[in-house]
Amino acid sequence: MENAPIISLQNVDVFQQDKLILTNVNLQVAAGEFVYLIGKVGSGKSSLIKILNAELDLFAGEANVAGFDLKKIRRSEVPFLRRKLGVVFQDFRLLSDRNIYENLAFVLKATGWKHDKSIKDRVHEMIEKVGMKDKLNSMPHELSGGEQQRVVIARALLNNPEIILADEPTGNLDPETSEDLMSIFKEINAQGKTILMATHDYPILNKFPARTIICADQKVAENSQDAEMMDFSEILD
Template identity: 70%
Template sequence: MSKKSIISLQGVDIFQQDQLILAQINLRIEEGEFVYLIGKVGSGKSSLIKVLNAELDLFTGEALVAEYDLRKIKSSEIPYLRRNLGVVFQDFRLLTDRNVHDNLSFVLKATGWKIEKAIEDRINEVMERVGMKAKLGSMPHELSGGEQQRIVIARAILNDPDIILADEPTGNLDPETSDELMTILKELNEEGKTILMATHDYHILNRYPGRTLVCAEQKVSDSSKTKDEVDFSELLEED
């Protein structure tokens, strides 16, 4: 039996202000897939992720994410969509004025958790999941880049989302730390999470091959459908 589509875009144009970034996107990602998104800086990778997270409005085509219609979604529905999405940012976006525990607690309370014991249990669970339980009392600035990114993954999975959107999660990390983070993401994928990961990391693509979408010339193409062999190194060059 074929898997269910969890992300589906048809005839979608993406704009940043009045500038067309990506045109006529036709894209389907099934439940449980692990998909890479590659392309040069400015090719539209982050814009696509922002559309899926309802940070950018859509005006053309059809877009369904976790059964939410992004063309028709109301402002009041966006928090519910985002409970189905975990976002991992390259720049971490941790709150610098509070420790790790309070960063995670803030997110849970902001998404409707009210019972203190349930909040504490969930924080301990996700921190153990990413191997960072000993760092609950640490401030973000006291952590290495790799440790902060583990916290960001913990934050992303707090609400047990169906989809994880990872925007250059290994961009500022050394290869060994990148491998550790990829192990966590791959395990989450094996547990059924759908993962879309934007990356410039050629090492990751070689070490963990998978379905790859290419952003280039205002298009999003499946690498398997564009040409027999895609020169990833050329596509990953910085502008």
């Protein structure tokens, strides 16, 4: 018997304020899948991620993410949903007034971790996973963009989420750094995490092929071609 999808959207309309961004979205993502969400800037990729993260309200259709019904979810339940999601942002969103250790420890304390040793052990475990253990005392502005994004990936993993939502994680990075980060994402996926990555970085799509969903003309459609063979330039430029 197949497992229920960890992300399921049926006939979903996505709005930003009163503007319809995407209509009649149907999407199923199985636990452990790696899925790209592609499309031009402004095509609705980020808005769709905000629906999954309950940052945007669901007004039409049905959506279930990590066991939460987004149509019925209460505001008080949203933090519990977000503990099952790790979000990687293009613009990092690190706290500029504290070092890397303090950035990560802050997230754990904010999500209910109480014991200093447990917090320290978890921060060290996750920062080592992304190859940044020598940067714990650095301030965010002292790190390169690629280093900051590694820290953001570690932050997303702190609470052992079931799903990683990555919104243009390589958008501000050079090609070599982007490939290094994609190798980290692929390793995380191989360990069982579900990853949904919004991108318009088509060299990455061709270098690291995976199931690909296209946002275009207010619609979401499955790419029926082999991702390795597809020319993404027309869709993404």
